[in-house]
Amino acid sequence: MKLRDIAHSRTGDKGDLCNISVIAYRPEDYALLCEVVTAARVKAHFADIVQGEVLRYDLPGLAALNFVLKDALGGGVTRSLRLDAHGKSLSSRLLDLEIPSPDDGS
Amino acid sequence: MRTIRIGAGAGYSGDRIEPAVELAEKGELDYLVFECLAERTIALAQQARMKDPAGGFDPLLAARMQAVLPICKAKNIRIVTNMGAANPLGAAEATRTIARQLGLTGLKIAAVTGDDVLAEAKQANLALDNGDTVKGLGNRIVSANAYIGARAIADALAAGADVVITGRAADPALFLGCLVHEFGWAMDDWDRLGQGTVVGHLLECAGQITGGYFADPGVKDVPDLARLGFPIGEVREDGDLVVTKVAGSGGCVMPATVKEQLLYEIHDPAQYFQPDVVADFSQVRVEEAGPDRVHVMGGRGKPKTGLLKTSIGYVDSYVGEGQISYAGPGAVARGRLALEIVRERLALTGVQTSELRFDLIGVNALHGDVTPQAGEPYEVRVRVVGRTETLAEAVKIGNEVETLYTNGPAGGGGAWKSAREVVAVASCLVPESATQMHVVVLEA
Numbered sequence: 102m103k104l105r106d107i108a109h110s111r112t113g114d115k116g117d118l119c120n121i122s123v124i125a126y127r128p129e130d131y132a133l134l135c136e137v138v139t140a141a142r143v144k145a146h147f148a149d150i151v152q153g154e155v156l157r158y159d160l161p162g163l164a165a166l167n168f169v170l171k172d173a174l175g176g177g178v179t180r181s182l183r184l185d186a187h188g189k190s191l192s193s194r195l196l197d198l199e200i201p202s203p204d205d206g207s
Numbered sequence: 208m209r210t211i212r213i214g215a216g217a218g219y220s221g222d223r224i225e226p227a228v229e230l231a232e233k234g235e236l237d238y239l240v241f242e243c244l245a246e247r248t249i250a251l252a253q254q255a256r257m258k259d260p261a262g263g264f265d266p267l268l269a270a271r272m273q274a275v276l277p278i279c280k281a282k283n284i285r286i287v288t289n290m291g292a293a294n295p296l297g298a299a300e301a302t303r304t305i306a307r308q309l310g311l312t313g314l315k316i317a318a319v320t321g322d323d324v325l326a327e328a329k330q331a332n333l334a335l336d337n338g339d340t341v342k343g344l345g346n347r348i349v350s351a352n353a354y355i356g357a358r359a360i361a362d363a364l365a366a367g368a369d370v371v372i373t374g375r376a377a378d379p380a381l382f383l384g385c386l387v388h389e390f391g392w393a394m395d396d397w398d399r400l401g402q403g404t405v406v407g408h409l410l411e412c413a414g415q416i417t418g419g420y421f422a423d424p425g426v427k428d429v430p431d432l433a434r435l436g437f438p439i440g441e442v443r444e445d446g447d448l449v450v451t452k453v454a455g456s457g458g459c460v461m462p463a464t465v466k467e468q469l470l471y472e473i474h475d476p477a478q479y480f481q482p483d484v485v486a487d488f489s490q491v492r493v494e495e496a497g498p499d500r501v502h503v504m505g506g507r508g509k510p511k512t513g514l515l516k517t518s519i520g521y522v523d524s525y526v527g528e529g530q531i532s533y534a535g536p537g538a539v540a541r542g543r544l545a546l547e548i549v550r551e552r553l554a555l556t557g558v559q560t561s562e563l564r565f566d567l568i569g570v571n572a573l574h575g576d577v578t579p580q581a582g583e584p585y586e587v588r589v590r591v592v593g594r595t596e597t598l599a600e601a602v603k604i605g606n607e608v609e610t611l612y613t614n615g616p617a618g619g620g621g622a623w624k625s626a627r628e629v630v631a632v633a634s635c636l637v638p639e640s641a642t643q644m645h646v647v648v649l650e651a
Contacts (some may be wrong), residue, residue: 109427109463111420113472115246116336116634122470124463149575158476162492162505167470179247180523180631182564182592184572189420194574 105196108134112192119151119173119188121195124165131164137200143168146198150191168195208444211389213382213406215438216275217241217288218413220248220265224274226414226437226456231278233453234439238385239279241271241288242378242411246632249375250520252292253350254630264298264372265290272305272370280311280369287360287381291372293350295320298372299649306651314651317368319359321644322375324517324637325351331641335519335633349630350520353637356482356511357403358394359644360384366648375518377482379407382440390444400484401508402446405491408479409450409468409503413437416450416468418458431457448503449496460499469493469503482515482639484508514636523631524561524594527601529608530568531615531622534586541616542567542587545608548615549591552607559600560593588621594629601626 104110104123107130113120123138125131144155153171160167174188175181185191214236216227220243231239243265256263265271268290279286291298299318306314328351332342341348352375361384363371373381383403386392392399409416416438418429436456441449450460469488473479479486487507496502529549533541546565553560566572568588591608595601605624612622 105426109423109467111467111471115472115474116632118474120470120472120474122467124466124470126463149577156475158474158489160470160476160489162490163466163469165466165470167473167476169474177631180594180629182526182562182594184566184568184590190573194577 102200102202103196104138104198104200108196110192110196112189114174114178114187117172117174117177119170119191121168121170121192122165123168123195124163128164131161133200134166135159138166138198140168143195146195147191210441210443211237213238213240213385213410213440213442215240215242215410215413217243217271218411218415219243219245220267222413224271226435227271228274228278229453229456230437230439231275231282231284236284236439239275239284239286240381240385240410241286241290242381244289244292244375246518247520247630249292249352249518250350250630250632252294253520256293261297263294264292264301268298268301269305272302273309276306276311277309280314285364285368286370287385288371289373289376289381291318291374293374295372295374296647299647302370302372303649303651311651314370315368316370316372316649316651317363317366318647318649319363319371319373319376319644320647321359321642322352322355322373324353324641327637327641328517328519328635333635333637335635337633339633341519344519344521347522348519349522351517353515353517353642354482355515355642355644356380357383357387358483359646361388363646363648364388366646368648378411379404380482382407382410383483386442394483397484397508397510399446401486402504402506404479404481404484404486404508405469405488405503405506406440406442406446406448408473409465410438410440412468412471414458415471416464417452417460418464421464421467427463429459433457446506449500450503451500460501462493462495462501465493465501465503480512480516482511484511513639515639515642517635517637519633519635520630521633523629524596525598525601525626526592526594526629527604527626528590528592529605529622529624530588530590531608531611531619532586532588533616533618535618538585538587539567539570539583541618542589544616545589545611545619546591548611549607553604556603558603560595562594564592566590598626598628
């Protein structure tokens with residue numbers, strides 16, 4: 102199962118920081134999000150793109166997680182050479198994350 | 208308890224204009240806010256003003272004002288915008304001229320100035336978030352603009368302005384200024400200012416809360432994006448918010464669109480640093496309140512820091528780029544060959560670069576070679592881009608891609624090239640006391 106099956110996501114940027122939200126469609130999937138979409142997992146998923154640390158902020162009231170990825174945009178939108186200098190497409194990459202399905206027991 | 212209606216007429220400088228007209232005509236608004244300044248926009252505007260002292264404000268200001276001023280005047284809707292960019296006073300003068308041409312005699316237009324702190328930034332030699340200092344930038348520095356808060360905007364409204372034009376105001380402050388003016392919120396009522404920041408933050412990107420930047424066919428479907436309606440915030444005197452849009456417009460307002468926008472670019476939700484308050488979004492609740500209506504409450508705040516984020520614009524480098532496409536069987540192999548040829552040519556001809564990228568659009572340009580490919584794409588686009596110290600060097604990069612037409616792999620088409628100066632932005636903090644806010648009111 103992909104993260105995209107249980108959550109939606111949006112990317113924003115400020116300077117060289119990338120901000121990616123991950124929001125559960127159903128509140129009951131929030132616990133699974135917290136368990137599998139760790140900061141370390143996100144850092145590893147973006148290993149080739151993000152140079153700096155990854156922080157996670159938990160929002161149980163919204164059934165959402167908010168990730169901040171540092172040194173993530175090749176210098177930030179104003180100077181990055183990347184085709185997607187804002188990193189707008191990075192949420193789509195995060196939703197491609199493979200996660201255990203709730204009835205896997207894994 | 209009193210409620211006012213604020214519409215968001217633009218989410219960035221180049222945004223669509225008809226949704227703002229629709230809001231003015233049908234939104235039963237009290238305020239129409241246009242947020243038009245990205246991080247770099249003001250630095251580019253500062254450069255434009257150096258070339259033309261009467262310029263340096265939003266290039267779409269005239270088009271927007273011509274489209275909405277007559278409706279807003281007739282319906283008594285007040286306009287707040289940061290379209291002043293590097294020249295709020297010039298923008299106010301241009302707006303006055305338009306108002307006179309439209310016969311809107313007596314229209315009051317306020318310019319809010321004081322965000323330009325270039326002299327102070329140079330004198331204090333501030334440290335930048337990129338590791339450099341203001342002095343280290345030398346004569347490459349173009350601009351220094353502090354993110355100003357809601358107070359001066361509220362003052363301009365209190366002075367009777369029908370239109371308030373700022374430079375670098377914090378985006379949510381454009382909305383917060385309306386709320387502070389309307390409801391007389393105290394500038395140390397941190398929870399109110401925090402919830403007011405939620406209001407501003409949700410509305411400032413316009414279509415991004417009504418279904419823009421959201422659709423994913425089959426997963427998240429959004430109706431009628433070509434006629435996307437821009438948002439309206441119904442804000443109660445205690446800050447309680449309902450987000451909605453004009454009935455019959457395209458798009459949708461639902462908890463999912465609101466949640467995505469709530470977390471957009473805020474980093475730590477418990478500490479969203481603003482000029483007027485450190486807003487806390489961590490306890491915000493979002494609930495459906497009817498078709499295309501979402502109720503949002505629970506924003507809080509802590510005392511402001513007294514420091515203002517300041518964008519320093521500077522001439523960073525030059526960037527040269529070239530692209531060319533290949534299609535059909537073997538397209539990927541020909542694209543890769545093309546990249547190798549350009550890589551070798553740049554080395555052979557000694558083009559001086561400090562950074563280079565070789566992308567194959569359709570294969571690895573966005574996220575690198577990390578995703579397994581299920582079958583080869585039918586077509587690919589080669590992209591070579593590099594950073595240089597001079598424009599002349601930058602030009603050579605695009606030229607090497609273009610020469611693939613006659614010197615490269617078979618079937619290369621649609622070559623394109625560019626070379627440009629890069630004005631980049633770094634950030635620092637300045638004390639609020641460095642800004643000297645002024646409100647000037649012009650009358651048409």
